[in-house]
Amino acid sequence: MDYLDKLESRTIFIIREAYHEFKNIAMLWSIGKDSTSLLWMVRKAFFGKIPFPIMHIDTSYKIPEIYSFRDKYAKEWGLNLIISRNEEAIKNGVSPDKGRFECCNALKTEALKQAIKKYKFKALLLGIRRDEHGIRAKERYFSPRNQDFLWDYKNQPPELWDQFKSGSDDNSHIRVHPLLHWTELDIWKYVQRENIPITNLYFAKNGKRYRSLGCLPCCSLIESNASNVKEVVEELKTTRIAERSGRAQDKERAYMMQKLRSLGYM
Amino acid sequence: METNNKIKKRKLNLKKLTIFIIICIIIVCFVIFFSGEEKMVKSRYDKVFIIGIDAMDPKVTNKLINEGMLPNFLRLKEIGSFSKLNTILPAESPVAWTTIATGTNPGKHGLFDFITRNPENYLLGVSITKQKSRYSTKFESPVKGIPFWSITSDAKIPTTIIRWPATFPPDKVNGVMFSGEGVPDIRGFSSGYYIYTSEYFNKDEEKTIKVSVNDKIINSRVFGPLGTDRNPIEKPIQIKVDKDKAIIIVDDKEYPVKVGGWSDWIRIDFKVGFMKKVSAITKAYLFSVEPEFKMYLGPIQIDPENPVVDFTYPGKYSNELADAIGLYNTLGMPEDTNALNENAITDKVFLGQVAQIEDERNKMFWYEFNRFDKGLLAFVFDSGDRLQHMYWDEKNLFNVKEGLSVNKDVVDYYVKKDNLLGEVLNKIDNKTALMIFSDHGFTSFERAVSINTWLVENGFMTLTNDYNENDDGALFKFVDWSKTKAYSLGFAGIYINLKEREGQGIVEEAEKEEIINGIIKKLEDFRDPKNNQKVITHAYKREEIYHGDYVKDSPDIVIGFEPGYRMSWQSAIGGLTQEIVIDNLKKWKGDHIVDPSHVPGVLFTNFKTNNENPSLLDIAPTVLEILKIKIPKDIDGRSLIS
Numbered sequence: 081m082d083y084l085d086k087l088e089s090r091t092i093f094i095i096r097e098a099y100h101e102f103k104n105i106a107m108l109w110s111i112g113k114d115s116t117s118l119l120w121m122v123r124k125a126f127f128g129k130i131p132f133p134i135m136h137i138d139t140s141y142k143i144p145e146i147y148s149f150r151d152k153y154a155k156e157w158g159l160n161l162i163i164s165r166n167e168e169a170i171k172n173g174v175s176p177d178k179g180r181f182e183c184c185n186a187l188k189t190e191a192l193k194q195a196i197k198k199y200k201f202k203a204l205l206l207g208i209r210r211d212e213h214g215i216r217a218k219e220r221y222f223s224p225r226n227q228d229f230l231w232d233y234k235n236q237p238p239e240l241w242d243q244f245k246s247g248s249d250d251n252s253h254i255r256v257h258p259l260l261h262w263t264e265l266d267i268w269k270y271v272q273r274e275n276i277p278i279t280n281l282y283f284a285k286n287g288k289r290y291r292s293l294g295c296l297p298c299c300s301l302i303e304s305n306a307s308n309v310k311e312v313v314e315e316l317k318t319t320r321i322a323e324r325s326g327r328a329q330d331k332e333r334a335y336m337m338q339k340l341r342s343l344g345y346m
Numbered sequence: 347m348e349t350n351n352k353i354k355k356r357k358l359n360l361k362k363l364t365i366f367i368i369i370c371i372i373i374v375c376f377v378i379f380f381s382g383e384e385k386m387v388k389s390r391y392d393k394v395f396i397i398g399i400d401a402m403d404p405k406v407t408n409k410l411i412n413e414g415m416l417p418n419f420l421r422l423k424e425i426g427s428f429s430k431l432n433t434i435l436p437a438e439s440p441v442a443w444t445t446i447a448t449g450t451n452p453g454k455h456g457l458f459d460f461i462t463r464n465p466e467n468y469l470l471g472v473s474i475t476k477q478k479s480r481y482s483t484k485f486e487s488p489v490k491g492i493p494f495w496s497i498t499s500d501a502k503i504p505t506t507i508i509r510w511p512a513t514f515p516p517d518k519v520n521g522v523m524f525s526g527e528g529v530p531d532i533r534g535f536s537s538g539y540y541i542y543t544s545e546y547f548n549k550d551e552e553k554t555i556k557v558s559v560n561d562k563i564i565n566s567r568v569f570g571p572l573g574t575d576r577n578p579i580e581k582p583i584q585i586k587v588d589k590d591k592a593i594i595i596v597d598d599k600e601y602p603v604k605v606g607g608w609s610d611w612i613r614i615d616f617k618v619g620f621m622k623k624v625s626a627i628t629k630a631y632l633f634s635v636e637p638e639f640k641m642y643l644g645p646i647q648i649d650p651e652n653p654v655v656d657f658t659y660p661g662k663y664s665n666e667l668a669d670a671i672g673l674y675n676t677l678g679m680p681e682d683t684n685a686l687n688e689n690a691i692t693d694k695v696f697l698g699q700v701a702q703i704e705d706e707r708n709k710m711f712w713y714e715f716n717r718f719d720k721g722l723l724a725f726v727f728d729s730g731d732r733l734q735h736m737y738w739d740e741k742n743l744f745n746v747k748e749g750l751s752v753n754k755d756v757v758d759y760y761v762k763k764d765n766l767l768g769e770v771l772n773k774i775d776n777k778t779a780l781m782i783f784s785d786h787g788f789t790s791f792e793r794a795v796s797i798n799t800w801l802v803e804n805g806f807m808t809l810t811n812d813y814n815e816n817d818d819g820a821l822f823k824f825v826d827w828s829k830t831k832a833y834s835l836g837f838a839g840i841y842i843n844l845k846e847r848e849g850q851g852i853v854e855e856a857e858k859e860e861i862i863n864g865i866i867k868k869l870e871d872f873r874d875p876k877n878n879q880k881v882i883t884h885a886y887k888r889e890e891i892y893h894g895d896y897v898k899d900s901p902d903i904v905i906g907f908e909p910g911y912r913m914s915w916q917s918a919i920g921g922l923t924q925e926i927v928i929d930n931l932k933k934w935k936g937d938h939i940v941d942p943s944h945v946p947g948v949l950f951t952n953f954k955t956n957n958e959n960p961s962l963l964d965i966a967p968t969v970l971e972i973l974k975i976k977i978p979k980d981i982d983g984r985s986l987i988s
Contacts, residue, residue, distance in 0.1 A: 193621065333821060335576045337919070338552070339472055342535035343460055344683045344735075345837070346915040346934060 084270050087262055088121060094258040095125040095205065099132065102203040102254065106135045106162065108192075111146045112293040113278055115207035117267050118259055120276050122205065123157060133160040135195060135204075139187035140170050146293065149279040164195040203254040209262050265316045272309045283307045391779040391953075394969050395718065397770070398446075398510065398726035399763055400439060401734055401938065402784035404430045404948045409750050410760050418768040422782070422950045430946040432961035433786040435891055435904050436838035437942045439527060439731065440474045440488070440512035442785035442962055447510065448491035449966025449981035453892030455491030457512060458900045459836035461918060462488075466849040468822050470835060470919060474512045474528030474678070475536060481574050483534070485515050485655065490896055492978070494966040495519050495722065501975050504721030506714055509707070511726065511785075514678065516659035523659040524667070524710075526726055527678040532616070532626040532646045532654070533572050536678060539685045542566060542585070544639040553690065559639055562587050568596070570616030570646065571624050571654075579616045579624075587635045594630060603632045603641075608698065611673040613649060625649035627673055629702075631695050642691050644699065647677045671709040675702075681732035687933050696736070697755060700729050708766070715770070722973065730759045734788045738936020742910035743792045743877065771952075779972045783965065784947035791937035793874060794914035794930045795881055795907065796923040797834035803926065804868055806832040806861070820921035828852060831861055832902075835920050837913045837939040839901025840865060840885075862887060862902055869905065874927050881911050881927065883941035906941025913939065955986040 098105060107122055107130075109115045122130055136150060154161040166174075169186040195201075259267075271278055281290045288301035289312075306312040410416045411423070422428070434445045434452065441457055448455045462471045473488045489512060498505045499520035507513065507523045514528035531538050542555045542564070557564045564585040569578035584595040594601040596614050603609035609630040615623045626646045633640040648654055650664040650673060657676055658664040668674065680703055686696040704727075711725055737753035767782070774780060801807035808829035809819075817823065825833065827843060827850035834840045842858050845851040853861060869885040883906045892900055907913070912930070916923050938945045949960055957964065963983030970977050971985040 188620065331576045335572075336470060337820060339535050340461065340470060340919050342531075342537045342684070343472060344537055344679065344687075344934075345460065345918065346684070346687060346932065 084266065084273060087266055088124075088270070090261060091118070091121050091258040092125045094256065095122055098203055098205060098256040098258070099126075104132075104199075104201055105203040105205065105256075106133045106199065106201050107205040108207070109134045109136050109150075109161075110207070110293065111136065111142075111150050111279060112207075113267055113271060113282060114209060114259060114262075116278060117262075117270055117276060118205065118207035119157075120274060121258070128157075130159065133162045133199070135162040135164060137188055137191050137195075138163050138165045139191070140165060141175070141187070143281060143290075143293065145279050145281050149277075153277060162195065162199070164191045166191040166194065203256055205256050205258060207259045208257050209259050209264065209267070265313065268309065268313045268316060272313055278309065282312065284311075391777055391972050393718070393720065393778040394722045394972050395770075395774065395778050395780045396722070396724035396965075396969070397767075397780070397782045398443070398724065398728075399730060399782060399784050399948075400443075400511070400726060400728035401731035401786060401788055402760070402763070402782075402948050403734070403787035404946055405740075405750055405787065406752050406756065406760060407948050409752065410757065415757070415761055416764040418764045418771060419950060421771065422767065422780070422952060426780075426950065426952040427955045428948070428950050429955070429958055429960060431783050431949040432946050432959065433942045434962055435886065435906055435942050436836075437786040437938050437940065437945050438837060439728075439785055442947075443511040443526075443726075444489050444491070444493075445962045446783070446785065446965045447493035447495070447513075448489070449494065449963055449977075449983040450491050451892055451894060451963065451982050452900065453888075453897040454894030454980065454982070455489055456896035456899060457488050457490075458904075459839060461836040463835055463841065465841075465847055468825075468827070468833075468849060468920070470821060472536065475514060475530045475534065477534070483571075483655065485530075487515060487517070488512065488528075492980075493517065494969050495523070495724070497970060497975060497978065498722050498973060501973070503973055503975075506718070506721075506723045508710060508714060508724065509726045509728070510724060511678070511728065514657060515655070516657060518659055521721070522663045524663065525657045525678070527728065529648070529657045529676055529678040531677050532570055532624060532648060533578065537680075537682060537684050538645050539682055539690060540569070540643045541690050542639070542641045542643065553688075557585075557639060559587055564639065568614055568628075568643065568646065570614065570626060571618055573618075579618055581614055581616050583614075585639075585641070587639060590635060592632055592635060592639075592641070601630070603630050605632050605634055607632060608702070614646065624654045625652040626654075627676075631691070631698070642685065642695065644682060644685075645675075645677050645680060647675060647680070650674060650676050667710065667713070670713050671706060674706040674710070679728075679732070681729055683732050683735060683934065686736055689933075700733060704729050704762070711766070715773070722969065727763065730756070730763070733759050734936045735934050736936070738788055738790055740790050740936075741792060742790045742908075743874075743879065774952075778952075780950075780952040781965065781968070782948075782950040785962065786938045786942075786947050787945040788936050788938050789909040789940055789945055791912045791930050791935055792910045793876070793881075793912075793927050794916075794923070795911050795927050796914040796917035796921075796925075797840060797905065798917045798920065799922045799924075800869075800872065800926045801832055801834060801840070801865075802922065804865075806830070806865060809922075815924055818916045818921040818923070820916065820919045822920040824922070825920075832865060833920070834913075834917055836901070837918050838905045838907075840903040840905065842902045844902075858902075865903060869903075872926075874911075875925075876927065880908055882906065883908050883943065906943070907939070909940055909944045911940065912937045951986070953987065956988065957984070957986055960986055 109119055166187055169190060174186040281293060283289055284304045284307045287303060287305060289304045289306060291302045304315060306315040411420050434442050436459060438460060440460060441452055444455050444457045452458050457473055460473055462473045476486050476488045478484045478486050495505045495507050496517060502520060505519045505521040507519060509524055509526035511527035514525040516523040516525045540553055540555050542557050544557055544559055555566060557566050566583055567580045568583050569580055572578050586593045590605040592603055594603060594609060594612060596612060601609045601612045611627045611629060614626045618624050627649045628646045629644045631642040648657060650668045653664050681700050685691045707727060714723060714725060733756050737755050739751040739753045798807060802809060808826045809824045810826045813824040830843050831853050832840050832842050842853050842861060843851050844853050844858060866885040869882050872881050873879060874881050886904045888897055888900045888902055888904060891904060914923055964986050967977045967981050967983050967985040968987060971987055977985060
């Protein structure tokens with residue numbers, strides 16, 4: 081079996097297991113490359129007919145292309161799409177310039193909470209990955225406590241707070257992470273192989289592209305000339321690893337020093 | 347007459363016989379009494395009460411007893427016993443307290459230093475706050491031996507252990523356990539603080555947060571748990587200032603603080619992910635509002651009412667305690683010695699912080715004491731260690747004075763412990779065996795020794811070409827492993843760069859012994875260039891001092907310094923200094939990581955002991971014997987009552 085086939089079959093297995101186990105589930109679709117790939121595999125898992133809803137948390141601040149992409153493919157793929165918005169907060173004018181945390185909390189956390197309550201979902205499928213920073217050692221596909229969503233607004237892997245005792249407000253549902261074992265590069269290779277439609281926000285225009293998608297005000301562009309999937313794959317293959325490992329090392333060093341210094345025995 | 351004589355004789359015989367019998371009875375009684383003392387001690391007591399006083403020093407104790415300042419310790423000495431308590435190498439709290447807990451040498455319990463190394467990649471770690479893996483937020487105990495509280499718990503004896511060092515995460519005991527030194531702050535560190543100031547600064551930017559006051563309002567941030575990118579999660583805070591006071595606003599809650607005073611506990615909830623929060627507590631001290639704003643924010647600690655990771659067993663005990671005594675410091679070492687050492691706070695602020703910690707520790711103490719009616723209670727006080735680190739007055743090398751000079755705040759601490767003991771002695775019943783002890787004593791820290799620099803100068807370590815003498819080279823930055831035979835890390839250890847054991851080892855097993863012998867010989871001959879004094883009392887091969895399954899993890903050589911000397915901080919974390927021995931000019935001027943012969947602890951008991959020269963190893967077997975539990979064969983110490 082090809083490497084990507086292995087990754088895919090593992091993911092499809094988890095998707096089916098989750099559905100079998102919980103029945104009343106939903107998948108969160110941010111319209112980004114990861115959750116769109118996940119959606120692709122969910123469709124494969126159920127031969128094109130997904131037996132549960134696909135949910136989009138709409139903060140009303142998403143980049144316009146996201147909305148058009150969403151509506152186009154929801155129709156084309158015949159999705160049972162749930163769009164969740166915290167209408168009250170939007171009406172009250174919650175926005176990122178009043179604080180990113182407050183904004184994310186109201187428009188994402190609250191909107192999702194409301195939806196879970198309304199539809200009584202027992203589990204949610206999420207497209208999070210744990211490839212960067214080599215934290216695979218602690219991977220967990222089914223996590224009753226993992227409530228993280230940071231990947232969506234910051235281009236960084238999820239925190240490991242699920243390892244901690246839960247401090248969550250809502251423990252009534254299980255998070256399922258079928259993409260945990262994929263890397264950013266794997267995803268792009270898969271997108272390329274399967275020819276998965278991806279919003280063109282990921283491709284360079286005037287030397288810049290989005291590397292991750294979220295709300296318009298909180299998303300920043302990276303320098304890049306990769307204007308299609310193939311070029312993104314090439315870019316990630318050549319630049320990413322060397323560049324990151326250097327930075328990670330310095331950070332690790334600083335972290336270690338800070339930790340040792342905190343002992344006080346100077 | 348004859349009959350009379352006979353009668354007289356018989357009477358005399360009778361008298362002799364009576365006397366003989368009485369003497370016999372007395373002798374038998376004596377024999378029973380003495381031979382049975384052990385049994386009597388055992389049968390007399392049904393409870394063991396341990397008060398640990400970290401770093402209580404015999405020199406200071408003796409001096410203050412002689413000056414009549416510790417009447418209750420004197421009383422305890424007279425009822426029972428008082429002696430020095432031999433400590434262990436290296437004489438560090440985590441190693442020493444674990445040795446006490448297990449009754450075994452470090453070779454059996456596996457904890458050898460604050461600082462550990464990964465032999466594969468020479469990366470350093472902190473032993474007492476041990477992550478399960480590099481990015482994990484789960485922790486595991488560094489201790490591999492069996493502490494006495496596990497044995498008493500297995501024997502179904504009620505067991506309460508409060509703030510014992512190196513017990514994080516807490517063990518499951520038959521009762522409660524509250525972990526001591528090793529419990530991290532919200533970032534996983536041992537300490538940390540921030541200074542918020544509008545002053546111009548060019549100091550440690552990591553810890554100084556520049557603020558500006560606009561319309562009497564400061565908008566700033568606090569920093570919480572670290573993400574996997576090692577960046578902290580932030581939270582906005584607002585500070586409203588007035589002439590001599592400020593109000594800190596977090597999550598719409600207001601915390602007033604006056605200039606020259608402390609705030610109450612401030613609760614901060616950090617959003618760490620989707621629908622997840624980590625709750626933390628901290629306290630602020632306000633230095634000034636005008637002309638410049640300056641505020642100290644203490645360690646941001648795990649919230650005992652909503653602990654993100656359990657530091658007590660059972661987990662709900664942390665809440666129970668908060669219900670009983672209010673919010674409290676949860677950090678293993680909440681006394682902010684770093685802030686004082688770095689001149690971020692004044693003595694007044696530091697001592698105020700220590701007083702608050704002591705106050706809450708006393709509340710915890712009485713909370714547990716008042717409900718202690720069976721089994722085992724062990725309670726550790728450790729602020730005295732921090733006070734002595736910062737305020738130790740004795741000198742051994744330079745400016746040596748006649749007699750022992752003891753700082754007033756240190757004296758106060760000992761006196762307060764004496765007052766506490768007075769109350770305890772009045773309250774405990776005669777079924778309680780009381781033991782009070784320390785893990786080590788104290789000495790001065792005047793000169794810092796960089797063993798790594800010594801190894802370079804003596805040809806055992808080679809540096810790379812990019813070595814830059816303005817960089818301390820921490821974490822072995824400039825070490826050329828392909829030409830290095832030995833390296834030092836932690837506060838006492840030297841490791842041979844052994845082939846197949848170390849990631850880039852070059853020393854063959856066959857040449858190891860010779861190199862070790864060479865290093866030891868040279869180290870013991872080494873003299874401080876400044877005063878030509880011997881620096882190292884002894885350097886030990888690990889097999890000389892440790893035995894057991896975990897000796898393999900210990901340094902190959904363990905150094906016992908002379909009083910006045912300690913491993914330099916730079917060398918402890920794998921770095922270098924320009925000279926081998928440098929002056930310690932820091933406020934941190936007392937220490938105890940020297941040869942154990944110089945820094946014994948103390949032992950007080952309310953019963954007679956059988957050994958005038960006890961050691962840390964003897965505590966655990968004594969506890970078990972008093973509680974009538976069979977002492978495991980693996981224990982190295984001997985019961986002090988048998």
